[in-house]
Amino acid sequence: MTNTDPPRSEGASLVPGTVVARRYRLVTMRGSAPRLQFWEAIDVPSGHHVALTLVDTAGVMPVEQVNEVLSRTSRLRGMHVVGIARVLDVVHTGAFGVVACEWVHGGSLREVVGTSPSPLAAAAAMESLIVAADSGHRAGLVLGIDHPDRIRISTDGHAVLAFPATMPDATRDEDLRGIGGVLYALLVDRWPPQDPMPDGWTAADLTPAGWPTEPAEIDHGIPFLISSAAAGLLRPGSGIGSGGDVLGMLRQGRAAAEPQYPGDGPVGPPTMEPRPGGYAGFRNVDTAEREVQARRKLMTAVLVGAAVMFVIAVASLGVSINRMLGGPDDIAINADRLGLVPTTLADAPPVAREAAAAGAPITPAAAAVFSPDGSPDNPGAAGQAVDGDPATAWATDRYFDADPFPAFKQGVGLLLEMPRPANLAALTIDVKGSGTVVEIRSADGQPGSVADTKKLVDATTLQPGSNRIPVSTDAQVSTVLVWITKLGSTDGDNVAEISEIKAFTTAPA
Missing domain, CATH: 3.30.200.20 (Phosphorylase Kinase; domain 1)
Known part of the structure; x- marks a missing residue:
């Protein structure tokens, strides 16, 4: 400068x-x-x-x-x-x-909205902006997506922050709300009310609760998940905490839409070959039944997060940010570590499914990354913490901030599914680094937040090697959460690496 x-x-x-x-x-x-x-x-x-x-x-x-x-x-x-x-x-x-x-060749957001793009094309156009915001947030950056005049739609149909300038009061949450505003505008030609109101835009109508009306209530042809993504981004407490969550919802919504209507081409000039698809599958069938199905898909999408997209672009971002901030070049080029791979329960080997005899170790049947405040860390490798092979491991993302919890997000952990309900007496957690602090918690089913779990063991600091943690339960548990509240160090990096977790019905010697 x-x-x-x-x-x-x-x-x-x-x-x-x-x-x-x-x-x-x-x-x-x-x-x-x-x-x-x-x-x-x-x-x-x-x-x-x-x-x-x-x-x-x-x-x-x-x-x-x-x-x-x-x-x-x-x-x-x-x-x-x-x-x-x-x-x-x-x-x-x-x-x-x-x-x-x-310069971004194409059209302004106002110009493109005036062409009435289809909901599917609008959702597709948003992916580029969402990936940019999510990648920036992971690097501790704020983009400043706060006004429609900042956005242009490129000639190949990508929504782009064309006029960046991060104001002093700009926040990560404001970026997400701005993404919601852009999507809302593409869907219904309205901008969420703000003061002053941007020139050339009509303010969205508000519900009695004070939030913009759901796009699907304005246009019943908008797929439910796409509508919910836009409305949720504009409503605090909706459960949408990251760009990965939004990306998953939009892709689920596009996948659920049936290709019934032609002419759904990409957003923005010039006009290109139309993409298949048009409206949500529940358009002309029983509304109540289909909406219930769509809401189930919404919950799935929020948990699943985003699948891999723009991998080359994100990899380039990782290299560039690492050079800029002085970190190693491999921080962000692994798509798993970016949290852009769907969060799924990773199956353990068949031997882990066998019932353990009383007093013997119980290897969890499956593991999933639990990250209620944002995209999961390295979700594709979760099963490596319960595969019986100490040479493999699950690791968190590598953070630039040495103490990212709770400033960046509340924490991150592994949700373990036991092969059978059991009264636990201890856990062993094998780690490579030192200084990571964990709590042991139990859950009924799939918790939506840490508040949905019960603390079994207070904060415990892990040391390199095998860590024995006594556990006392007054009832059988089937789901255990190893919740990381403070990140330690592994090989000089701000990352936690867990190679094996075992449970015991009686404490090991």
């Missing part, structure tokens, strides 16, 4: 043709938000079109806040994913801040 010009009052004279930061010639103003202006411009030395976000042209923000915006936005330079325009330059002119990005 550099300061290129002496202080002067430039904000009032910004018109097409003005040169800012000594190299960008303004062409067309593409929108504005509080304290921000969005311009299409020409980079004079190269002749390329660029997108400029001008920060505080009126000079009303303290200079420290402007610098904070530029500093936070500079951290997005390493993100090379489809859903965010590549940041080329971040400067301070002395009068205001400038963020220059690659």
Whole structure:
């Protein structure tokens, strides 16, 4: 970030043709938000079109806040994913801040919404923006998705944050709400009410509870899961805690829609070959019955999370962020570790299913990653913690923050399904690193949150090797949660690695 010009009052004279930061010639103003202006411009030395976000042209923000915006936005330079325009330059002119990005060819969100895209095409377009936000959040970044004028739909149908500038008060939750606003707009041509209301948009109608009306109530042709994703993102406490959750819901909704109606092409110019599919399968059958089925799929989608998509793009992001933040290059290139693989119960080998004799170790029949606050850590490897092979292991994501819980999320753990209900006397947990703190909890079925579980053992710090943890239960349990409340260190990285977990009906010697 550099300061290129002496202080002067430039904000009032910004018109097409003005040169800012000594190299960008303004062409067309593409929108504005509080304290921000969005311009299409020409980079004079190269002749390329660029997108400029001008920060505080009126000079009303303290200079420290402007610098904070530029500093936070500079951290997005390493993100090379489809859903965010590549940041080329971040400067301070002395009068205001400038963020220059690659120009996204296509149309504005307002222009594309005016073409009435199909719900399936809208859901497909959102994947790029969701993946960008989820990847950024995992790296501790906030994108600043808070206004419709920031979003463009590329010529190949991807929703893109075209005018990034992360404001001082921007949060991860605000990004998710912004994603909900973009999806809501694509579905029903309304923007969630905010003050001030963006120019050119009609505010969404509100329910008696004060939340925007469900899109499916406005247009019955919108698949239930797609509608619920949009509404849930705009409603606190909906259970949608990450981009992975949203991605899973949208894919479930698209998969459930029947290809009955032609003409569902991708969003945005130019018009491309239509994709199959149109409306939800419950459109012309018994509404109550199908809605119950859809709600079941909603719960499944939230637990399943997102399947692998844009793997190459996400891998590039991982390499770039690691270079930027000084971490090793393999942090984010493993799709399992990004939490973009569906969360499923991983079966243990057949020997683990055999009933254990009294006093003998019980190997859990299955294991799944439990992460109620966000995408699961390395879900595809959960079964390696109960496969009887000490050479294999399940590991958490590698975090840049040495103490990510509860600041980043409440915690993460392994949900273990016992082969039969048992009165537990102890667990053994084999780990490679040190300093990880766990609680042992029990659950009835599949818990939705930590509050749905019962604590059996208070916080215990694990040491390298086998850790024996006495357990006292007053009733038989069939589901056990090993809940990580504090992350330790393995080979110098902020990661926990569990190679084996066994349960005992009587404490081992």
